Amino acid sequence: MxxxxxxxxxxxxxxxxxxxxxxxxxxxxxxxxxxxxxxxxxxxxxxxxxxxxxxxxxxxxxxxxxxxxxxxxxxxxxxxxNQESVSGSMVTFFELFTQIIGDSSENLLEFQSQLLNSISKIGEHTKAYNFDDMDQRIFESFRHLYENEFKKYLYIPKLGLSRFHLERISLLIDKFNIYHSHLNELIYLFFIPLEKTNRIMQAKIDELMKQKDFIEDSGALYNEWIKMLEGHYMHLLQSAEYIRILNNTIDSLTDYRNSKNEVLCLLLKELPIPTNNEMDDVYKELYMMKKEIKRLTTQLNLMNNR
Amino acid sequence: MTRPQIPVDLILKNLAEEQKNTKTRIRKAVDILTHKLETNISTTTYEIVYQEDRVRLKHYQPEHMDIKTPLLIVYALINRETMLDLHPDRSVVRTLLKNGIDLFMIDWGYPTRKDQYLTIGDHVNGYIHNIVEFLCEKYNLPQINLMGICMGGTFCVIYSALHPEKIKNLVLTVTPTNFDTDKGLLNIWMKNTDAGQLGDTYGNMPGDLMNLGFLLLNPARLMIDKYFGFFKNMDDKEFVENFVRMEKWIFDSPDVPAATFKQFINDCYKKNLLIQSKLEIDGKIVDLKNITMPVINFYGKYDHLVPPESCELITQKVGSTDTRDVCFNTGHIGIYVSSKCQKEFAPQIAGWLKEREGSFL
Structure with missing residues (x-):
């Protein structure tokens, strides 16, 4: 050669x-x-x-x-x-990589800017008993970033013998992420009234101090604080925004629980333990049978009484 | 006019005094909390006279019987009937017994996964109907008196409309029948969310999850102020005992069968079918006009779970001409446990039943 x-x-x-x-x-x-x-x-x-x-x-x-x-x-x-095609492939690979990174960085930058924006808002004045100006875009941005940049990788078609199991696990991870994003948003909402109340109370105390008024009764101050907090919560809990987030949390919790149950059922299938789904079928049959027996017993009693 | 200067010496003196008081209080509280406390609930003697599946019938025997017709109390599926007998001195059960009422109470027990398919119909036409039949047979009576609490009251309304011949008098307490109101947070949430699906997801609707929902109805009071109050009073033994009793009851929450939970949310909270006489149970329409027996309807003016708007319409919708609404200046639980209502609530029920007993005897 x-x-x-x-x-x-x-x-x-x-x-x-x-x-x-x-x-x-x-x-x-x-x-x-x-x-x-x-x-x-x-x-x-x-x-x-x-x-x-x-x-x-x-x-x-x-x-x-x-x-x-x-x-x-x-x-x-x-x-x-072969150099040309190899280089071409490498270029394609780098192009693809750059594209992925580029898109992601763009969204990540947007998310970061949103985060900074939200952080800068901390300390800004918010109106008492008003929950229209709540700033949850940070959670929406995170969900947007997740939905567009991460979620798609979980749903890359699974191949081979373990395809079914891998699909279920990917689904579980996805639902878990979505549920926790909604749950965090809901938990965050419960801190807003605390933040608002504390700010108003602090301003009030500052004002009193400026006027050189001395607050002797800390109990009375607490009562005022808790009353104001209760009022803030009442406004929040009735707001359309709260209900929307609560509903999203319930929906995502349901999806997460269902996908978790599916994975658990798959695992239990390998063990000599009946799954919930299998037991539910048995319970349903029992329920129907009991109902039927009760109906027949009533019918029989009626016939005997005649 | 010159403003007075801040009296720093007074502030420091107050702080020192407060610190001293807190120390003494904590020392006393530790002593109370580490010694035996009397926190038992449901201490009135009863006998189990009937049982079907997990459902039991408790019989409380009065020392003297002033009303021959027995009274059957149907509690809600949420929390437990022990609320009516939390403390010997503040017990609805004991007051009714003192007034000579032969008392029966349904203990729904703790539903498990196998109970998830039980519908409202299974509770009303199944368990409640079988218990009513049992009592009628036991006492050789065609009718009994029926009293419902909260969701149990809704079941009693449905039962009385489907089996009016079995009920002599109907007592409703904090009973939701009209769900089309925005006065209660629970009504707003249930109407605008899909909470019904949680029952299916969990098998049954978990009691703890429902309790969390109830706490979130007023987080400031129920999650902060309540425990602040406990901290302030934990050097008072009686206060601590009553507080623990209430905690024991409130967090003893059985799960609700999924099918019943879903039906209650969809047919009642979302579609408000009951008050319109459009609710269908086991293929039969619940026509409120069939309720022709005397009805007394108790509710709380400050009830945040079942607001007055949710309770007061029923007396206008039933077929009975003998109806009475009684509104107390209290909340959902206050009717049964506040010392003020203790003096009025149960004695009023006994008096009302006594007045109507003659027509049957």
């Missing part, structure tokens, strides 16, 4: 030198190991083809074949006429 020229061998791919060196090292390493371990056993009753050492030898052969294949692949890749 004609030896490739230096120009042909010289790789344009940055990883080629390293691959060549690594392949050479493993080739040499494999050769030394073969020499030291595959000496023929003359005492063995069977032929060298059937000896246990042959199995070991086979392993090294397979290793050697693998390395050779790798070497051939690298050499093929490094050939001048």
């Amino acid at each position: 004609e030896k490739p020229t230096t120009a042909e061998r010289k790789p344009e791919l940055p990883t080629f030198s390293w691959l060549e060196l690594t392949t050479g090292f493993w080739e040499e390493f494999s050769r030394i190991l073969n020499e030291t371990r595959t000496e023929p056993d003359t005492t063995a009753p069977c032929s060298s083809e059937e000896s246990p050492l042959k199995d070991k030898h086979r392993t090294y052969q397979a290793w050697k074949t693998g390395l050779k294949s790798l070497n051939s692949f690298i050499q093929m890749v490094s050939r001048h006429d």
Whole structure:
């Protein structure tokens, strides 16, 4: 075989030198190991083809074949006429990677800007008993980012024997993330009245201090605080925004619980334990049978009374 | 006019005094909390006279019987009937017994997953009807008196409309029948969310989840002020005992069968069918005009769970001409446990039943 020229061998791919060196090292390493371990056993009753050492030898052969294949692949890749398509593939790969990263960074930047915006709003004046200006865009932004950037990876088609199980697990992870995002939003809502009440009370105390009025009765101050807090909660809990978030939390909790149950049922199927679904079927049958027996008993009693 | 300067010496003196008081209070509280407390609830003696599945019938025997017709109390499926006998000195059960009423009370027990398919019809035409039949047979009477509490009252309304011949007098207490109101947070939430699906998801609607919902109706009072009050009074043994009794009752919450929960949310809270006489139970329409027996209807002016608007319409919708509405200046639970209502609520029921007993005897 004609030896490739230096120009042909010289790789344009940055990883080629390293691959060549690594392949050479493993080739040499494999050769030394073969020499030291595959000496023929003359005492063995069977032929060298059937000896246990042959199995070991086979392993090294397979290793050697693998390395050779790798070497051939690298050499093929490094050939001048293949350089263009390899480079093209690499470019495509980098393009794809850049695209993914680009999209994600764009959304991530948007999310970060939203986060900063929300943080900057902390300390701004908010009106008492008013829950129209609640700033939950941070949660919406997170959900948007999740839905557009992360969720799609969970739903990459699953292949092979474990496809069904992997799909269920992906679904569970997705529903868990969505549920927790809604739950956090709901929990956050419950802190808003506290924040509003504390701010108003602080302003009130500051005002009193400015006027050099001394608050002697801390109990009265507490009563005023709790009354104001109760009022804030009453406004919040009736607001359309709260109800919307509560409903979202209930819906996402239901979805999460259902997908969790599905995964648990799959796991339990492998154990000698009946699943909830199986027991529910039995309970339903029992329920229907009891109803039927009661109906027939009533009918029988009526017939006997006649 | 010059304003007075802040009296720093007075502030410091007050703080020191407050600190000293708190220390003394905490020391006393530790002593109370680490010694035996009398916190048992439902201490009045009763006998189980009937049982079907998990449902039991408690019989409380009065020392003297002034009213021959027995009174059957149907409690809600939410929380437990022990609320009527929380404390010996503040027990609706004991007051009714003192007034000579032969008392029976349904204990719904703790539904499990196998009860998830039970509908309102199974409770009303099944358990309640079988118990009424049992009592009629036991006393050889064609009718009994029926008293409902909250959701149990709604069941009693449905039962009385479907089986009017079995009920002599109907007592309703904090009973929701008109769900089309925005006065109660529960009405707003149930109407605008899909909470009914939670029952299916969990098998039954978990009692703890419902309790969490009830706490969220007024977080400031129920999750902060209540425990602040406990902290302030924990050096008072009687206060601590009553507080623990209430905590025991309030967080003893059985699950609600999924089918009943869903039906109650959809047919009552969302569609408001009962008050319109459009509710269908086991294939029969619940016509409120069939309720021709005397009806007394108690409710609380400050009830945040079942507001007055949800209770007061029923007396106008039933077929009976002998109806009475009684509104107390209290909340949902106050009717049964406040010392003020104790003096009025149960004695009024006994008096009202006594007045109507003659017509049967």
